[in-house]
Amino acid sequence: MDDSERSNPSRKSKQFQVFARTCVLFLSAFSIFISLATAQDWVKTGTSLGVEKVRLAVPDFKPATNDPQNTALLKTFNDTLWNDLDVSGVVELVSKSFYPLQVPGQPPEVTFPAWNAPPPNAAMLAFGNLGVASGKLTVQGWLYDVKNTQSPQVLGKQYADAASDAAARVMAHKFADEIIFRLGGGIQGIAESQIFFVSDRSGHKEIWGMDYDGSNQHQITHLGSISLSPRISPDGSRVAFSGLTKSGWEIQMYSLDLNRVVSFPHMGGTNLSPAWSGDGTKLAFSSSRGGDPEIYVSDASGGGLRRMTTAKGPDVSPVWNRKTNSQIAFVSGRTGLPQIYTMEADGTNQQRMTDQGYAVSPSWAPNGQFLTFAWVRKYGPGEPGSSDIYLMDIASKQWVQLTHDGGRNDFPSWSPDGRHIIFQSNRSGSLQLWSMLADGSKVQQLTFTGHNTQPNWSWK
Amino acid sequence: MKQQSIMKKLFLVVALGGLLALGACKKKAAPPPPPPPPASPAPTASISVNPTSIQAGQSASLTWQTSNATDVSIDGIGAVQPNGSQSVSPTSSTTYHLTAKGAGGTQEATAQLTVTPAPAPPPPPAPSVTDEDLFNQNIKDIYFDYDKSDVRADQRASIQADMTYLTQHANVNFTIEGHCDERGSTEYNLALGDQRASAVKNELTTAGISASRIKTISYGKEKPFCTESNEACWQQNRRGHFVYQK
Numbered sequence: 029m030d031d032s033e034r035s036n037p038s039r040k041s042k043q044f045q046v047f048a049r050t051c052v053l054f055l056s057a058f059s060i061f062i063s064l065a066t067a068q069d070w071v072k073t074g075t076s077l078g079v080e081k082v083r084l085a086v087p088d089f090k091p092a093t094n095d096p097q098n099t100a101l102l103k104t105f106n107d108t109l110w111n112d113l114d115v116s117g118v119v120e121l122v123s124k125s126f127y128p129l130q131v132p133g134q135p136p137e138v139t140f141p142a143w144n145a146p147p148p149n150a151a152m153l154a155f156g157n158l159g160v161a162s163g164k165l166t167v168q169g170w171l172y173d174v175k176n177t178q179s180p181q182v183l184g185k186q187y188a189d190a191a192s193d194a195a196a197r198v199m200a201h202k203f204a205d206e207i208i209f210r211l212g213g214g215i216q217g218i219a220e221s222q223i224f225f226v227s228d229r230s231g232h233k234e235i236w237g238m239d240y241d242g243s244n245q246h247q248i249t250h251l252g253s254i255s256l257s258p259r260i261s262p263d264g265s266r267v268a269f270s271g272l273t274k275s276g277w278e279i280q281m282y283s284l285d286l287n288r289v290v291s292f293p294h295m296g297g298t299n300l301s302p303a304w305s306g307d308g309t310k311l312a313f314s315s316s317r318g319g320d321p322e323i324y325v326s327d328a329s330g331g332g333l334r335r336m337t338t339a340k341g342p343d344v345s346p347v348w349n350r351k352t353n354s355q356i357a358f359v360s361g362r363t364g365l366p367q368i369y370t371m372e373a374d375g376t377n378q379q380r381m382t383d384q385g386y387a388v389s390p391s392w393a394p395n396g397q398f399l400t401f402a403w404v405r406k407y408g409p410g411e412p413g414s415s416d417i418y419l420m421d422i423a424s425k426q427w428v429q430l431t432h433d434g435g436r437n438d439f440p441s442w443s444p445d446g447r448h449i450i451f452q453s454n455r456s457g458s459l460q461l462w463s464m465l466a467d468g469s470k471v472q473q474l475t476f477t478g479h480n481t482q483p484n485w486s487w488k
Numbered sequence: 489m490k491q492q493s494i495m496k497k498l499f500l501v502v503a504l505g506g507l508l509a510l511g512a513c514k515k516k517a518a519p520p521p522p523p524p525p526p527a528s529p530a531p532t533a534s535i536s537v538n539p540t541s542i543q544a545g546q547s548a549s550l551t552w553q554t555s556n557a558t559d560v561s562i563d564g565i566g567a568v569q570p571n572g573s574q575s576v577s578p579t580s581s582t583t584y585h586l587t588a589k590g591a592g593g594t595q596e597a598t599a600q601l602t603v604t605p606a607p608a609p610p611p612p613p614a615p616s617v618t619d620e621d622l623f624n625q626n627i628k629d630i631y632f633d634y635d636k637s638d639v640r641a642d643q644r645a646s647i648q649a650d651m652t653y654l655t656q657h658a659n660v661n662f663t664i665e666g667h668c669d670e671r672g673s674t675e676y677n678l679a680l681g682d683q684r685a686s687a688v689k690n691e692l693t694t695a696g697i698s699a700s701r702i703k704t705i706s707y708g709k710e711k712p713f714c715t716e717s718n719e720a721c722w723q724q725n726r727r728g729h730f731v732y733q734k
């Protein structure tokens with residue numbers, strides 16, 4: 029908590045905590061809190077300070093048929109939809125305890141005064157129905173602006189597929205994303221995005237995948253060695269990772285279309301931490317093929333290899349500015365403890381971003397303006413410090429701390445909408461994956477089995 | 489009572505007299521009739537052991553011949569046939585003493601078997617001490633400071649010892665593994681471990697060990713030697729570890 033004084037000793041102002049709970053657009057408001065960041069430590073930044081979040085009521089969807097499958101699928105659908113909207117950071121969900129006894133499943137059943145006045149006092153109402161008939165699952169959903177009784181409908185959607193738990197989950201994700209797109213300033217939702225990570229629950233460190241909310245966890249590689257640092261390609265078809273092979277650590281490529289490892293040239297030396305450019309045409313990674321671990325860039329097939337760094341000391345963990353594809357951030361130990369650096373994609377203009385401590389694992393925000401990374405700021409003998417997730421504005425190098433809850437937090441990765449960050453933490457006693465909003469709120473544990481590390485969020 | 493003892497004495501006197509009379513009679517009956525060939529040939533004896541020197545646990549063949557002997561024995565073995573051989577495996581040096589007695593006298597012979605103590609454990613372990621064992625006994629790992637990959641001054645002696653062994657065993661190939669402690673990032677530690685392995689390799693190649701004998705690999709913090717969270721344990725894990733390569 030005394031970080032503020034270290035950060036800016038001249039300003040002895042006591043740190044103050046801003047608990048801004050509203051958020052619509054993270055970016056527009058970032059400049060407001062970034063100016064405060066140097067004077068305060070624990071900032072519960074609003075992703076949109078001063079903007080009221082939309083109060084949204086989401087009564088459980090109602091059964092449309094009498095099929096016995098309805099009960100289980102309704103539970104999956106309702107739970108998934110609620111969670112998607114709750115963690116989106118875009119709306120304020122009205123507690124179900126304020127809802128009237130009669131909830132609608134169809135537009136004619138909507139009674140506006142029961143929703144647009146206290147106690148619910150909702151601005152928006154999402155409702156609908158779900159039914160299985162002849163093995164086919166159909167969901168109808170609506171979004172109503174209940175303050176506008178003349179022309180309330182904002183959205184009306186219908187989804188149909190073979191009845192299954194997975195189908196109900198996908199439909200909930202799709203409907204949630206439609207709502208978030210309309211209420212969240214036109215930014216695409218992430219409910220159908222995927223997380224790739226490393227898990228040892230099979231007995232070896234293998235690459236795993238899961239839905240963004242932690243459901244549908246499944247093993248991808250079965251190599252029986254050590255596989256680390258998965259990075260999903262922008263088109264979602266391949267996972268690049270670093271694997272321990274007979275010839276050492278090599279960049280490997282797994283095709284999600286073919287469900288197998290596909291060939292990628294062996295570079296020699298120790299090859300680590302691949303990173304895709306935003307257009308999917310290039311890879312950056314660390315290689316010691318020339319002796320010292322340096323950042324190299326190749327094309328997506330491994331050809332056209334070019335060395336980008338030359339400084340003595342480990343250079344590792346590159347990440348592209350996916351917005352411009354013209355810059356790379358990376359970690360270097362060239363001056364001692366590892367620090368975050370940026371450079372042009374041709375290796376020029378190398379700049380140190382962090383000024384002290386132990387800073388690793390950068391992830392570049394989709395909008396190109398921010399880096400998030402893991403930092404032990406107070407580092408050294410007698411200063412144990414914890415590893416926390418930080419956010420830095422690249423232009424000003426001003427930063428804000430996002431995690432405060434102890435433990436070692438590492439490997440942050442941005443969601444495609446720039447509103448969320450997934451990371452690994454041992455705060456629960458073992459290494460697990462957690463997600464949060466990019467202001468540090470809505471922290472949620474996503475994995476519970478084995479040790480799970482190095483999460484990487486898909487690009488869409 | 490007195491009468492009884494008198495009777496006893498009387499009986500003894502009579503008996504003694506009788507014996508004397510008998511003896512006189514026999515002497516008379518056989519004067520010097522059986523003077524056998526007065527020169528009964530003297531017995532002969534020889535004993536030998538082959539080989540004359542063994543290691544404990546091995547055996548030797550003991551062979552002896554006698555003649556004109558009726559009673560042959562070897563100390564420590566007992567009565568034996570006049571001629572024979574026997575396998576012996578004493579645990580210490582032994583002198584086999586043969587005594588042959590016959591009508592013509594007694595003859596003795598000896599054979600000396602020297603037993604050297606078995607080179608205690610070497611025979612059995614000799615086959616199991618491999619080049620790899622010797623490598624592991626002689627080679628010393630190199631330890632590093634936190635976040636550092638330069639070889640510290642206090643590790644020079646270990647490097648020197650490794651150099652000496654590796655120079656003397658020029659046929660041995662090996663891998664140097666770079667290891668790190670549990671603190672910090674997985675990716676950065678793998679790069680740091682790579683540098684540690686390279687640093688040890690560079691020390692050896694600079695001093696003349698052929699680079700073709702050396703492979704390097706980084707394990708970062710993936711394969712710790714020690715899993716506690718304290719400095720003693722962390723130091724154990726910050727090392728360049730030598731592995732014999734078959």
